[in-house]
Amino acid sequence: MEAARPPSTAGRFVVVGGGIAGVTCAEQLAIQFPSEDILLITAHPVIKAVTNFKQVSKVLEEFDVEEQPKTMLENRFPNIKVIQSEVKQLKSKEHCILTGDGSQHVYKKLCLCAGAKPKLICEGNPYVLGIRDTDSAQEFQKQLTKAKRVMIIGNGGIALELVYEIEGCEVIWAIKDKAIGNTFFDAGAAEFLTSKLIAEKPEARIAHKRTRYTTEGRKKEAQTKSGAGNLGSALGPDWHEGLNLKGTKEFSHKVHIETMCEVKKIYLQEEFRISKKKSLPFPRDHCNQSVTTDKEAWPVYVELTNEKTYGCDFIVSATGVIPNTEPFLCGNNFDLGEDGGLKVDAHMHTSVSDVYAAGDICTASWPPSPFWQQMRLWTQARQMGWYAAKCMAAAILGESIDLDFSFELFAHVTKFFNYKVVLLGKYNAQGLGSDHELMLRCTKGQEYVKVVMQNGQMMGAVLIGETDLEETFENLILNQTDLSSYGEDLLDPNIDLEDYFD
Numbered sequence: 001m002e003a004a005r006p007p008s009t010a011g012r013f014v015v016v017g018g019g020i021a022g023v024t025c026a027e028q029l030a031i032q033f034p035s036e037d038i039l040l041i042t043a044h045p046v047i048k049a050v051t052n053f054k055q056v057s058k059v060l061e062e063f064d065v066e067e068q069p070k071t072m073l074e075n076r077f078p079n080i081k082v083i084q085s086e087v088k089q090l091k092s093k094e095h096c097i098l099t100g101d102g103s104q105h106v107y108k109k110l111c112l113c114a115g116a117k118p119k120l121i122c123e124g125n126p127y128v129l130g131i132r133d134t135d136s137a138q139e140f141q142k143q144l145t146k147a148k149r150v151m152i153i154g155n156g157g158i159a160l161e162l163v164y165e166i167e168g169c170e171v172i173w174a175i176k177d178k179a180i181g182n183t184f185f186d187a188g189a190a191e192f193l194t195s196k197l198i199a200e201k202p203e204a205r206i207a208h209k210r211t212r213y214t215t216e217g218r219k220k221e222a223q224t225k226s227g228a229g230n231l232g233s234a235l236g237p238d239w240h241e242g243l244n245l246k247g248t249k250e251f252s253h254k255v256h257i258e259t260m261c262e263v264k265k266i267y268l269q270e271e272f273r274i275s276k277k278k279s280l281p282f283p284r285d286h287c288n289q290s291v292t293t294d295k296e297a298w299p300v301y302v303e304l305t306n307e308k309t310y311g312c313d314f315i316v317s318a319t320g321v322i323p324n325t326e327p328f329l330c331g332n333n334f335d336l337g338e339d340g341g342l343k344v345d346a347h348m349h350t351s352v353s354d355v356y357a358a359g360d361i362c363t364a365s366w367p368p369s370p371f372w373q374q375m376r377l378w379t380q381a382r383q384m385g386w387y388a389a390k391c392m393a394a395a396i397l398g399e400s401i402d403l404d405f406s407f408e409l410f411a412h413v414t415k416f417f418n419y420k421v422v423l424l425g426k427y428n429a430q431g432l433g434s435d436h437e438l439m440l441r442c443t444k445g446q447e448y449v450k451v452v453m454q455n456g457q458m459m460g461a462v463l464i465g466e467t468d469l470e471e472t473f474e475n476l477i478l479n480q481t482d483l484s485s486y487g488e489d490l491l492d493p494n495i496d497l498e499d500y501f502d
């Protein structure tokens with residue numbers, strides 16, 4: 001712990017946050033300025049390190065992520081000092097931050113990488129859980145081992161992963177949309193994936209190239225709770241692999257989806273009894289269950305806007321995130337994005353002098369490339385942390401710097417329902433209006449390929465399964481090759497596209 005209570009005299013590079021964005025930023029600064037001290041302040045005892053980084057193609061990247069004790073980072077970079085403390089206030093006029101232990105730290109350039117927290121449908125209800133960090137995932141697992149039924153609200157990454165992974169527990173999944181996975185897929189891809197939810201037997205996990213997540217480096221001492229409230233860094237790919245996501249029953253998947261509805265009201269058991277309302281049993285296929293009522297007494301009940309009510313053991317609110325800006329706002333004139341993030345320009349600089357931001361906390365506010373959009377993802381946290389450090393260095397050295405190439409094309413590799421999923425560019429025709437066409441190729445149970453075309457050029461793609469098309473499509477989007485003469489042949493599996501375009 002930093003002993004000095006009065007502010008240190010020499011301003012230095014200070015980074016707040018031990019997640020992917022903060023650690024990558026600190027590492028890059030340490031490399032650029034080997035004779036300077038870099039201070040990393042983080043609320044949690046473990047940090048996230050990117051290991052085995054590999055640039056697979058121009059923009060697609062693979063890496064593993066390890067949770068490590070802070071000493072491992074300090075050993076790798078002797079000029080990085082990690083302080084475990086929560087930042088309570090930023091005094092930007094004095095170029096100084098205050099931490100929970102009463103210390104003040106003066107900076108010459110500061111990068112805020114404090115991540116985000118779950119945006120819960122209902123704060124303070126003990127039956128509503130959010131999943132963000134290792135502690136919250138463990139709490140979820142603990143509750144699941146005693147559960148017969150859970151309700152999942154939300155239709156993004158966490159919900160998609162949970163409905164597939166949970167076994168031995170009834171899952172009622174309530175989504176606002178017509179089809180599953182709205183943040184990643186259109187209705188066609190959703191239909192392709194839905195069959196996997198009904199499969200009774202879990203299949204062998206596929207091994208494929210994508211980011212892996214490991215807590216191997218996490219020391220025993222760091223496995224105890226941090227006492228820092230809900231301030232661990234975000235989980236990521238394969239976070240559930242070490243967790244036994246099994247409820248009390250013996251079946252595999254049992255998922256019922258309620259579409260186009262939201263949560264109207266949540267009742268605790270006694271409140272529900274007094275209300276005299278009726279709840280529905282778990283719906284069975286092809287059976288009109290509206291005539292029956294659920295006899296079971298549940299700890300909590302959820303009334304949906306479609307007038308259906310279900311009881312359950314607990315609710316997972318997988319309803320997105322809110323940037324962790326709160327400790328930094330008071331007295332500072334930050335421009336905030338609509339999503340509540342700190343707006344950053346093309347140099348990752350916020351609206352406050354010498355303060356940069358990267359990762360989930362920030363809102364990218366530069367005019368984006370036609371094929372890129374911000375999504376709060378691990379890859380973007382790494383790219384932003386790295387690029388923010390480059391920009392901080394360039395500012396100190398008086399050099400100019402261009403927006404990094406990684407922001408030219410949105411590229412995300414992940415896994416849903418045991419399929420490899422690659423998303424490129426405007427994969428859901430985001431912002432293209434009606435002036436675009438879709439081309440599809442689908443083999444049930446095997447692959448789903450969708451490309452988004454505009455004026456004969458490829459703007460985006462969704463690749464589900466082992467399609468091996470990602471590198472070729474990445475090039476076609478980046479080069480804006482005129483593909484109009486190929487028509488539907490573009491997706492003909494008998495044509496080797498690589499021969500044409502590589």
Ligand SMILES: Cc1cc2nc3c(=O)[nH]c(=O)nc-3n(C[C@H](O)[C@H](O)[C@H](O)COP(=O)(O)OP(=O)(O)OC[C@H]3O[C@@H](n4cnc5c(N)ncnc54)[C@H](O)[C@@H]3O)c2cc1C
Binds near residue numbers: 018085131414
């Ligand atoms: C369950 C789950 C699954 C996910 N799966 C994927 C996936 O498959 N693929 C993918 O690309 N992305 C995934 N993500 C998203 C990804 O994990 C995040 O986008 C990314 O990790 C954000 O990194 P970050 O460094 O910006 O923030 P974080 O990882 O949240 O780190 C923030 C850091 O700031 C610290 N901090 C916060 N407040 C303070 C304070 N006041 N003072 C000091 N320190 C503070 C925290 O302790 C933490 O170390 C997932 C997220 C979750 C929650």
Ligand SMILES: NC(=O)c1ccc[n+]([C@@H]2O[C@H](COP(=O)([O-])OP(=O)(O)OC[C@H]3O[C@@H](n4cnc5c(N)ncnc54)[C@H](O)[C@@H]3O)[C@@H](O)[C@H]2O)c1
Binds near residue numbers: 159
């Ligand atoms: N494999 C992956 O890439 C992956 C997996 C898990 C999580 N993540 C990331 O982790 C973060 C958190 O995941 P998440 O699933 O909570 O967020 P998300 O942004 O992916 O999805 C949020 C979902 O909640 C819905 N929603 C929002 N408010 C709602 C409300 N009041 N009622 C009902 N639905 C509501 C939205 O329509 C959306 O479907 C995100 O940044 C996500 O991208 C990524």
